[in-house]
Amino acid sequence: MSTKRTAKEQIRSILKLLHNSKRILKMVWENHKKMVLITLALSLGIALMPFVKSGVLALLVNNLTNIHTVTPSAVTWLSILAVAMILIPELLYGFKGYVDRWFNIDLQEHFEILFITKKATIDISTMEDPKFNDTLNTLWERGVWPMVEMTTNIFMNLPNILEVIIATVILYSFSPWLFLIVALAVLPRLAVEAIYGEGVYGIYHAEAPIRRRFWAFRDHFMDKRDLTEMKLFQSTGYFIRTISDIFHSFNLKQKVVERKRVFWHMGALLITGGAVGLGIVTVIRSVLSGETEVGTMIFVIGSIVELEGALAGFLMNMARQYKDSLFVSDLFKILDVKSSIPRAKNPIKVSSTYAPRVLFQNVSFSYPGTSRQVLSNISFTIEPGEKLALVGVNGAGKTTLVKLLCRIYDPTGGQILVDGRDLKELDLDSWLHALGVLFQDYSSYQMKVSEAIALGRSDEPLDMDRVRWAAQGSEAAEFINEWEDGYGQMLGKQFEGGIDPSKGQLQKLALARALYRNPAILVLDEPTASVDAESEAKIFARLEALPKDKTVILISHRFSTVRTADKILVLRDGTVHELGSHSQLMEKDGTYAKLFKLQAKGYNTE
Incomplete structure (x- = not known):
């Protein structure tokens, strides 16, 4: 050259x-x-x-x-x-x-x-x-x-x-x-x-x-x-x-x-x-x-x-x-890189003890450098303590919608309101403190089990009672108690005395980390994709039993796990295609009902 x-x-x-x-x-x-x-x-x-x-x-x-x-x-x-x-x-x-x-x-x-x-x-x-x-x-x-x-x-x-x-x-x-x-x-x-x-x-x-x-x-x-x-x-x-x-x-x-x-x-x-x-x-x-x-x-x-x-x-x-x-x-x-997400000049602090009312108002979004709209004119409300399920085929915009909620990106059109305030006006750190987000591509950490779970709130002293509570909620406690060093077990075989958990165990540990955070809004993207059916049922039973002041947003392709949600939002081509409870959507006999019956058919025996 x-x-x-x-x-x-x-x-x-x-x-x-x-x-x-x-x-x-x-x-x-x-x-x-x-x-x-x-x-x-x-x-x-x-x-x-x-x-x-x-x-x-x-x-x-x-x-x-x-x-x-x-x-x-x-x-x-x-x-x-x-x-x-x-x-x-x-x-x-x-x-x-x-x-x-x-x-x-x-x-x-x-x-x-x-x-x-x-x-x-x-x-x-x-x-x-x-x-x-x-x-x-x-x-x-x-x-x-x-x-x-x-x-x-x-x-x-x-x-x-x-x-x-x-x-x-x-x-x-x-x-x-x-x-x-x-x-x-x-x-x-x-x-x-x-x-x-x-x-x-x-x-x-x-x-x-x-x-x-x-x-x-x-x-x-x-x-x-x-x-x-x-x-x-x-x-x-x-x-x-x-x-x-x-x-x-x-x-x-x-x-x-x-x-x-x-x-x-x-x-x-x-x-x-x-x-x-x-x-x-x-x-x-x-x-x-x-x-x-x-x-x-x-x-x-x-x-x-x-x-x-x-x-x-x-x-x-x-x-x-x-x-x-x-x-x-x-x-x-x-x-010298400047933030692409501008901070508010007079940011409003958000409480992490109770869930706010979240309104998506005519929200549209295109990724930087592209003209294709991933989300188009999205409008819906998440009430405090509501259990919301997001459903749709791959590429429908479910994960992008969560990224907007986390302010990883800002909408290119419309706005997201939190208790009537534009999300852009909130103090970003306190907003993230109120969120607990577990994406499908979760991380695994090579450290002691208790430390890996307590990363959910690394800004606070490690609380073993809270660690055990989170492990119980994610069904991780069962296998942790069987390990020789229990919550002191080192993760990662490259370390002396370390072990390599299975994929299902790693996902339960990741879910435990999210639960340990005890956020006002818990966002879970396919949290049980690698978990066995029995554990999955127990996990969702515990999620349903969360206090009423905690909002849960669930992304899942398993319709058996979303049917108990208070509200189900069906995304299609970046738009709100259907919205309602399980019974309402089944009565409507639209896309959700069709997909639910199709999936249920696979479980039915002759």
């Missing part, structure tokens, strides 16, 4: 690098002042050492070459200093290495928690955006290491900057032309590293959708259930071939960029080496002409080498920062 960029784009990228560096330094200073000050002090010491060392050596040589005027005490002290200049830098480097490792550990923890915390606050609607996922995937693969590395390189450049300043003063005072030749000769190496870094980033950015597919395929090999099915269906070969093809295509592009980089890098090194050689020859000729002492020659040549090394180190670190900055920009894009 092409890595050529216009001058404007290069300048824009450099300005972006400076902006990112400033932002990182501000973050690091605010959270790690002590470590920053220690690093600065050590950097100063390390920067001074090469010049002090070559200066002492130069004085020693000049004194020895002037044997008639030199004093023994001067030679002794200079010799002691020369030896000290060998030991002191080693001690400084050793201590700085320890500080750098300590600092890196702190930085990794800080940036990792920062990223995870931000991701936890991002709206679910944003998480479902493919373009956002491309950026997130690029970042997720590399983690926070580009930010850690960029921070490290910023601080590594401090000694380089100081060395460049000191060496510049020395060489410029000796010969301005000599300084200019050495300084300009290093620039080609910067250009090579900058172009290479841009090329690698370009590949990662352009291939993001493909690499997201790679990670999706790869994750199947990490999931025991997926791998079992792949083996039984003999499809592992297909997955391996697909992963191999993605790898090969992606890596081939990287190798092309790397091949170009090596060629130009070698050329840049020859230019730099030639300039340094020219500088050394110039100084030697000055000694031969009698203009410069031998010790001074050693000091100047040492300064040339230090300037070249410091400039090269500075520019290489800048190039690495430039490359890391491209990925860091993605991280800042994530950190």
